[in-house]
Amino acid sequence: GQNIDQPTEMTATEGAIVQINCTYQTSGFNGLFWYQQHAGEAPTFLSYNVLDGLEEKGRFSSFLSRSKGYSYLLLKELQMKDSASYLCARTDKLIFGTGTRLQVFP
Amino acid sequence: DTAVSQTPKYLVTQMGNDKSIKCEQNLGHDTMYWYKQDSKKFLKIMFSYNNKELIINETVPNRFSPKSPDKAHLNLHINSLELGDSAVYFCASSRGLAGGNTGELFFGEGSRLTVL
Numbered sequence: 001g002q003n004i005d006q007p008t009e010m011t012a013t014e015g016a017i018v019q020i021n022c023t024y025q026t027s028g029f030n031g032l033f034w035y036q037q038h039a040g041e042a043p044t045f046l047s048y049n050v051l052d053g054l055e056e057k058g059r060f061s062s063f064l065s066r067s068k069g070y071s072y073l074l075l076k077e078l079q080m081k082d083s084a085s086y087l088c089a090r091t092d093k094l095i096f097g098t099g100t101r102l103q104v105f106p
Numbered sequence: 107d108t109a110v111s112q113t114p115k116y117l118v119t120q121m122g123n124d125k126s127i128k129c130e131q132n133l134g135h136d137t138m139y140w141y142k143q144d145s146k147k148f149l150k151i152m153f154s155y156n157n158k159e160l161i162i163n164e165t166v167p168n169r170f171s172p173k174s175p176d177k178a179h180l181n182l183h184i185n186s187l188e189l190g191d192s193a194v195y196f197c198a199s200s201r202g203l204a205g206g207n208t209g210e211l212f213f214g215e216g217s218r219l220t221v222l
Binding site: 031033035037041042043044045048085087089091093094095096098099101 | 139141146147148149150151154162196208210211212213214215216
């Protein structure tokens with residue numbers, strides 16, 4: 001199978017750092033997307049990892065370890081507008097994880 | 107200009123009816139998709155077309171029939187609607203094929219289908 005697992009919900013405080021994990025079965029894997037989805041809106045692209053290591057993009061970074069079947073999205077200096085669902089997706093069959101709903105509190 | 111546009115945005119209908127959702131992309135992408143997002147927010151791929159050819163066909167009831175008249179359009183027709191079909195349906199497009207150099211997926215705004 002190609003199950004993708006993410007925590008269902010997370011909470012954090014404005015200004016803090018939060019790490020959202022994503023694990024997947026390694027068979028057939030060739031890359032990972034991270035998407036952000038605000039309630040009632042379409043998913044929007046955040047990052048793409050195909051090689052091991054950290055990809056940094058402003059306040060958001062994404063990490064991949066292919067041998068461990070593990071990725072994380074790191075959000076720094078959290079803002080209220082970061083409250084959303086965060087979804088990881090395999091690029092081999094474009095299967096999405098169940099998403100992690102992040103709530104940022106003042 | 108909207109990159110991926112879907113119509114209608116909202117659709118309320120009775121069980122047993124047949125309905126269609128249309129999708130168009132103006133990004134020049136070769137690949138288009140339909141995803142279903144249920145009440146638990148799980149985003150599940152249904153179909154993928156590349157240059158009008160069906161590439162991905164997940165386990166979806168045959169009441170769902172995608173049609174791609176050209177590579178910029180991918181429509182979804184649903185026959186004999188059931189209560190469980192209520193969901194948000196997202197159209198998306200990408201430059202390349204899944205498994206290759208896909209490029210990011212661009213999503214439409216979604217079409218919320220409610221079956222009564």
